[in-house]
Structures are given as structure tokens and as C-alpha cells.
Amino acid sequence: MNYPLKDLLDQKVEQYNQPSFIEKDPISIPHRFTLKQDIEIMGFWAAVLAWGQRPVIIKKATELIQHMDGAPCDFILNHQDTDLRRFLAFKHRTFNATDALYFLHFFRQYYNQHESLEDAFLAGLSPDSSNVQPALETFHDRFCNYDFFPERTRKHIATPARNSSCKRLNMFLRWMVRQDLKGVDFGLWTRIQPRQLVIPIDVHVGRVARKLGLLTREQTDWKAAVELTEKLCLFDPNDPVKYDFALFGLGVEGEM
Template sequence: MTDLTVSLKDFLDAKADQYNRPSFIERDPISIPHRFSQKQDIEIMGFWAAVLAWGQRPVILKKSAELVELMDGAPYDFIRHHQESDLKRFLAFKHRTFNATDALYFLHFFRTYYQQNDSLEDAFLPSSENVNLTSDSSLIERSLIAFHDRFCGLTDFFPERTRKHIATPARNSSCKRLLMFLRWMVRQDDRGVDFGIWTRLRPNQLVMPIDVHVNRVARQLGLLTRPQTDWKAALELTDALRAFDPADPVRYDFALFGLGVEGEM
């Protein structure tokens, strides 16, 4: 590394350490799954909060909390045991372009899926692959494509309008919200923010989620040059950060996001 690269790594290491702390949780969508201790509750509300994570953070937190209330404060239990009459309460739910039709399909997907699986991690694993032998970002690309196809093709009940809420690299989407969810589930450290409850996908395989703050700061620091903010941009930024920390490149999400949202850049 050049002296300039070393200085940038030291700077980002310090900022990642500064923001990767429990104090980060309260104002972030990750606070929603942090309400729970059971793995399936964390998965359900982590996934749902991530999917709803666009717009102002207070609104995201409010709408995610509304979903928790609609599921009687116990998402996994509600998913497994609700009656058809219980679904009426979701008919008024809306967050930006996410509406009742989408919410009802999410409930249907979760119920059908958890009848046959213990963890949502299985839905993100490409078929017939030993993921532990794969260390590059191509595994996550295949994982997101596999999840999209499973989520959208689970039953004939799928409403086509809901597809826009589940991004896929196959459409060259940056997949920001799903990558954020994977960071929450997969990253393992002792800082108390990310959960690290999934073990078959590993931190060194993760790809950086690029939101508006990360995008701006990464470009200012020369870590991202691709004009479009798409899947290829996510890979470019991840590769740049992997040079700093091959085992856990996505930990720098804390640094870039924190620098952006706090206005330090």
C-alpha cells in the first residue's frame, strides 16, 4: 500500500470503530430486529425493516414498528398461527410504494417458508453449492438471485407488483436493502450492532450496501468511480474495501455511512 492508502485505511478503521457501537442502534432500522431475541423474530423483522428502509429514518422506524404491532408484538408466532380474519388489520398498511397487497404476500411467504425451514438463511443459499469454499462476492450475487427467484416463485399467489421490492443483481440493481439485511445477519463481532446469527454465509463474502450517504462519501474518497450506482458499483466498492480488510470489508459500511449521515464529509 502507498502512504496515502495506509492513511485512508487508518482513517476508515477509526471511523468504523467510532460508529460500530450500540449507540448506533437507536436511530437506525436495525433497532427493529433488536427488539427481539428469538432468531426467527430477528430474521422476519430484520428483513421487513430492511425492505422498508427508504425515506426518512424516523418514518421507517415508525412503519416498521407498526408492523410489529399488527403482528401482536410476536412476528414469528403470528406468522405461524394467525387466522385469515387477522389479516384484515393489514389492509390499511402503507409505506411509500409498499402497500397492503405487498404486506399480505410477505405474510404468506413467511408462513409457507417457515413451515418447511427453520431459518431464512436457507432461502439465500444457492442450490448444490458448498458456500464455505467460496470467498468472493460472486457467492452473494448467486445468493440474491436465488432468493429473488424463491421469494417471487414460491406459489401462484405471487402479485407481480411486489417484485419491485425484492432487488436482484440479475437486473443490475445495487440491492442496497438486501445487502444491508445480509450485513445484519452475517457479520460477527463483539460490538453489539450486527447480529451474526447466520453462519453458512460469511463476512468475507458480503457486498457493500450503497445508500445515498455511502455513495457520496465513497466517491469523495475515491473508492468508487463507476458513474452508475448499480450492482457493478457495489462490487467495485467492495473490492476497494476488501484491500483494507479481506476478512470483513463490509465493516466499513459503518465508517462511510456514519461520515455521510453525520455530515463529516
């Protein structure tokens, strides 16, 4: 084990895994709520929209909250068809009104039958699963199997079956699952174990990981995410994804 590297990463986790991290990050969106379902809905939506500059992501997620009258779950379960007109102009990069309307449809169908979005990730997962790959694949298939699914929306819900890094979904799972009482991640879900999480890898995290010798794979894909997670397990097998804070901070904040 590279103890100097572990010491550096632990130090950066401590630095960035603080409430001060929340304000400028998309995780600030679900932190506006206390109702579990509101946290899940806006956490999921903010994570799916999380590509590009963070201020823009936060702005667009805030726009969605405003369209749902500040109460996402209540709006989703009780809105009238005429209320959906306000979403027709919504757009963030390649995510448009068609996608937004299907998300609303999915959430309405789902929360009419389930209390928590966690259930949607559990069908393919067992306590013995080494990571969340089966959970992500099962969720993708379930999300894309409701009535009126528009094929264009599939690209917004990644799956390891296509060798996607699943960065945004892995980030959402980190938010929902990790429990360390630091005040950043929520720890709302208890049936997925932190040790099963996979690092949310993007170009920034991948670049830092390669410079640190934690990643050899050149492509930033699912195999790279698993390789990096397995390396981080050497430092903390029970919570490897906590090092997302360190790698993200070293990359995006310009320390490397």
C-alpha cells in the same frame, strides 16, 4: 494501500459500530427480539422498508410489529384469515397492503418448512463464491415463486440480475452475518462468510466513496457495489463490509 485512508475508515468504524448506533437506525427493530425467527423476520422487513427518513422507517416497522401482536413468527404461523384485515391500511412509500399480505404468505409457507431464513439464501452460494451475488439471485427467484405472487411486489426484492445495487438486501445480510461482538450486527448466520458480503451502497455511501477515491463508477448499481467492496477488501479482506459504518457515518451524519 492508502494507509491514511484506512486509518480514517478504521477510526470511523470504531466510532459508529457501537450500541449507541442502534437506537436511531432501522436495525433497532430486530434488536427488540430474542427469538431467532423474530429477528430474521423483522430484520428482513425493516431492511426492505429502509428507504426514506430513519424515524419514519422505524415507525412503519413498529406498526407491523403491532399488527402481529408483538410476536412476528408466532403470528405468521398461527394467524387466522380475519387477522389479516389489520394490514389492509398499511403503506410505506410504494410498499402497500398487497405487498404486506404476500410477505406474510411467504413467511408462513417458508417457516412451516425451515427453521431459518438463512437457508433461502444458500441454494446458489458455495464456500468458493466470491460474493453473495448467486445467493441474492437465488433468493429473489425463490421469493417470487410462491403461490399468489403479485407482480407488483417484485420491485421490493432486488436482484443483481437486474443490476440493482441490492442495498437493502445487502444491509440485511450484513446484520445477519457479521460477527464482531460489538453488539450492533447479530452474527446469527454462519454459513455465509463475512468476506462474501457486498457493501450496501446508496447515494450517500456512493457519494462519500467517490470523494474518497474508493469508487469510480458513476452509477449506483450492482457493479458499483462490487467495485467498492473490492476496494474495501484491500483494507480488510475478511470483513470489508464493516466499513459500511464508516461510509454511512461520514455521509448521513454530515461529516463530508
